[in-house]
Amino acid sequence: MGSGISKQRRGVLHVSHNGKVQRFVFDRKATSRDIQEQLAIAVGLTRLSNVILRSRGDLVAITPTMPNNKPQEPYTVEQMGYNVSANDIIASTVKEIGKQFRQAFMVEETKREVYNRVASIENRVEKDG
Numbered sequence: 001m002g003s004g005i006s007k008q009r010r011g012v013l014h015v016s017h018n019g020k021v022q023r024f025v026f027d028r029k030a031t032s033r034d035i036q037e038q039l040a041i042a043v044g045l046t047r048l049s050n051v052i053l054r055s056r057g058d059l060v061a062i063t064p065t066m067p068n069n070k071p072q073e074p075y076t077v078e079q080m081g082y083n084v085s086a087n088d089i090i091a092s093t094v095k096e097i098g099k100q101f102r103q104a105f106m107v108e109e110t111k112r113e114v115y116n117r118v119a120s121i122e123n124r125v126e127k128d129g
Contacts, residue, residue, distance in 0.1 A: 011066065014074040015053070017043035021074045028064045036062050043077050050080045 013024045024042050026035050037047040039062065045051065053060035053075040060066060060075055069075060 011064070012068050013053075013066070014069055014071045015039065015043065015077050016074040017077040021071065023071070026064075030064055032063050035064065039077060040079075045079055052078050052080050054078060 009028050011026045011028050013026070015022055015024050020043075022042060024039060026038060030038075036051055039053075040049040040051050041047050043051075051062070053062055053066075055069070055073070055075050
């Protein structure tokens, strides 16, 4: 017999999305955002989707401490747009990558120009020498 501690670490929800009921297991030590991302993926949405849970029309807060529900009364998962902060992070990352590429190409172009100038100076020295 165990102490039951391992069972307390897991939460079990029954969720419905597009008429399909699924069993969703999550870690009670996860953050609310992690649970929201896992829920979105579980029902076939992108992980950046903001999702909400409803129980008989009422909102259910997505937290690690939310109560388990019964399969006969599944929570309904609804998409409410996308996580703006995640989109901002992706946009800034893409922008930074673009900046790094531009800098890398500029370095290569500068190397090429310096090499060509040194070669032309060497040619002049050989002619004058």
